[in-house]
Amino acid sequence: MGQIDTQKKVEILAEAAKYDVSCSSSGSSRANQKGGIGNAAPSGICHSWSADGRCISLLKLLFSNDCIYDCAYCINRASNHKPRASFTAEEVAKLTINFYKRNYIEGLFLSSAVFLNPDYTMEQLVKTLMILRNQHKFNGYIHVKAIPGADYRLIRQAGELADRMSVNIELPSRESLKSLAPQKKATDILRPMEQIGTDLIEYKEDKKKFKSTPDFVPAGHTTQLIVGVSPEKDYQILKLSEGLYSRFNLKRVYYSAFMPVEPDKRLPAVSGPPLLREHRLYQADWLLRFYNFEADELLGPGRPDFNLDYDPKLDWALNNMDKFPVEINKAGYWQLLRVPGIGPTSARRIISARKEARLSADNLKKLGSVLKRAKYFILCDGKYLAGIPFDPELIRSRVDRDYKGKNQQLSLFADTDNDRRQVIS
């Protein structure tokens, strides 16, 4: 198989893989071995940024786009007339090594359409990983997809070779799965996720006892949900994520705004991807994982969708004015974190700085809090700094004036270390 051939396949199979949003390569650290190539760096390295502003760190490919299934939202569905191609395991391995040694990439992100059948597809992915890890002694980062419906033994084998694994749920409810991805069974998706979650713990336990136990997806497992292709509200989606984090030991949920591909009568008519909605979900997800929020605090059956005008934390604060203002010199860490404009860094700094002396408004600015936003919600040594009375209606109109409709062009992908910092403060 010559290079021209590979080039043509890359064109088709990178194009087909690009809607998968997770590109982060952080969270794993793997040392190189003797005679080997590569290591995994614990802090993510971006190698380039594509024309849509996304970090490129992995060679993201489908092994094949020749799908036997017909999911309505997917460009690779069987009924779609598209050029089809499949790699061989050797081909992907060789490409990865050659990209890696030229420092184009941190590693490989390998996914696939269901080619022939789920087991066969999963076998090909495992084979690719084996060639890379055993033959080429490749120690760089690998993220591999678990194919729904494949024998779990194959999935486990892949997990012993990869840094990260993911099973994409894509549709946030059983009903939507049934109508839009009729051949995929919900249990085929959820069961491997559950098993991966359990194995993650068991391998870790075993490793304490037996040194020879291999690592099992050391960078954790993740999933992706498509936003805006099915009727679920933000509340339902966020509840699902919350459940996934707690029950399946999941590392991340990625959200992907639905991109209208080829028309299909099962699909809603949309003009463009709901990027801002996706952004709000990322922000809320962040609040669940690092700010100790619960989905039910942010949304509820009576208020099932995020306010597109403000970020979820500010929105929450405006709806919970009875919890404010908080005294900056007294509030605990988690309470500080809930103040709009105060993120983990400034919360930590406030706590360590106030041990030395009581904080004034000037000190606060130096500590990196966004006072412009926080001033409505705090007292500083008993003083309310906003320059207006503490009146929820008045505050809401001030905030409206300052923020409504702004900042909407911020980072729309919350998956690199760089944009993480911009997500919320």
Add this chain to the structure above:
Amino acid sequence: MKTYLYDGSFTGFMTLIYWTFKDKLRPAKIFKKADYSGDLFSETVGIETDGELADKVIKSAKDKLSARVFRKAYYAYLSEFPGIELAIFDYLYLGFAYKANLQKNWTDCSVLEVKKAARKVSRERHRYKGLLRFRELDDGILYGPYKPDYNISSLLAPHFAARLTGEQWIIHDTGRNLATIYNGKSWLEISDDLLPGLEFSEEETDYQKIWQEFFRSIAIDERYNPELQANFIPYKYRDYLLEFENQVRRQ
């Protein structure tokens, strides 16, 4: 007060630190010999580089101040900012003589200057871990030309030595005419006029084309956002990036 001159190497600079600390003399200015044109009024002292004395300074900085504090000084040095040597002198002096806690000091000018320079250098180093591109030469050696703002090759070398351990490679700083070469075991810096002729391997252009194709295919048209892209990857970084070849340079 005197002007001190050293040979321009870090070892030379550390030797300078040794003598000035020993004599408790703060230089009026510090220059690399090559940069110094001389003036009528200042008295100069030439420092003779001495590896052993330099090592003494480095070791005691690491032991008495901390490895982190020393690293900041070294990174700041690599910024090559005019006058940075004197700031590093003050920074280290503050640490040694007054036992100041440099990590927590956010007010002293020299400390701030050193930290700021170190941060810039560290950022550029992190950036180029991703942005350096190697081309394969006909003898299998990987050749990575780039033009960084700061003198960071010595910081990148350990990263690539750990990663591309079994390969041979050259990191070429085209602005400083410095080549860092790694032979599969260890690396050293040489002047780039010693580099042999560079001929690409047969497969090299194929892989470059595939990479360019990949780069093009991976972008999502509906999210096209060149401003965001330029935020992350300013134009000055694009000269040696294969994926930006043939793209119009806008400014």
